[in-house]
């Protein structure tokens with residue numbers, strides 16, 4: 095936006111990042127895991143997932159496609175604001191993007207991250223990425239505020255319903271069917287701080303947000319697929335790292351498949367609610383590893399795609415971005431979903447960028 099009335103000079107779209115070349119893999123993994131106590135065996139194993147596919151993660155290309163799809167939709171809504179990609183763990187790094195924007199005189203920035211739920215890794219750490227980048231700018235004053243997570247976004251719900259219904263239609267002849275909604279596991283200590291209520295009502299908004307989403311998605315998808323009974327579902331976790339003695343959210347998707355097989359389930363539908371695009375954690379952990387687990391037990395898997403390219407999701411996200419970018423006539427205030435110590439990692443003390451919330 096160029097007119098003086100505009101609130102922001104650009105929208106910074108924050109991605110996790112990923113390697114795009116074999117030479118980038120080790121540096122990427124070192125950045126992700128610096129100071130996090132990830133065992134070397136786990137790191138070697140995860141490195142293998144990237145090298146097997148030529149040392150490239152699809153995540154950056156997927157985020158570029160999402161950015162283009164959103165930019166088109168913002169333009170169609172008459173919101174003339176640039177969407178600029180910036181990553182935590184691979185170029186273009188957040189600090190470099192903010193420095194570039196500052197050099198261009200674009201110093202009032204709105205940020206949104208490609209992560210829908212509240213937790214340290216999926217929300218606050220992105221605010222830290224921004225906070226540290228701002229601190230490094232020395233000289234220029236940049237104002238950046240991050241949008242809160244969007245677990246209730248109508249298009250997130252609708253896209254998950256539509257994609258799950260399509261898979262359920264194809265499985266309607268199955269005898270015993272179970273839906274496993276999967277999301278990234280977290281150390282239980284970080285799950286406990288997820289959300290603004292951390293320390294007061296026990297936190298773990300991360301799990302609660304995703305459970306609430308799946309609760310809405312499964313019955314409606316079953317109805318649209320014409321199933322006579324609503325299939326059972328469980329929220330399960332994937333991609334655990336960290337040392338074995340540190341507790342993380344469970345059950346792991348592979349263990350859940352084992353339990354299901356033991357209980358006579360013949361078909362498992364895997365719904366990756368925790369992620370927006372089919373990046374390496376989705377494709378390796380679900381399409382390779384979990385699928386192998388299931389095959390070994392005689393269980394058939396049916397994987398639902400992630401929502402990142404679904405028009406209902408993109409339309410709805412564009413509406414949300416447009417509302418924030420124009421502020422829909424309201425003054426920016428402190429974030430309701432992101433306030434104080436919400437999503438804090440008690441082991442880490444870093445500057446954080448502010449968060450905004452539409453009242």
Ligand SMILES: CC1=C(CCC(=O)O)c2cc3nc(cc4[nH]c(cc5[nH]c(cc1n2)c(C)c5CCC(=O)O)c(CCC(=O)O)c4C)C(CCC(=O)O)=C3C
Nearest residue numbers: 110112126130140151153209215216278280335373374375
């Ligand atoms: C909540 C969450 C999301 C979802 C929200 C969001 O998207 O932001 C997410 C996304 C992603 N995680 C990714 C990759 C990795 N995550 C790791 C490690 C970790 N993730 C964690 C959490 C999350 N991660 C945590 C608590 C750790 C332990 C270390 C730490 O405390 O930070 C490691 C280290 C090796 C290992 O797996 O042990 C890798 C390589 C990729 C890129 C995939 C690609 O390249 O295509 C993506 C999108």
Ligand SMILES: [Fe+2]
Nearest residue numbers: 215278333375
């Ligand atoms: Fe991760």
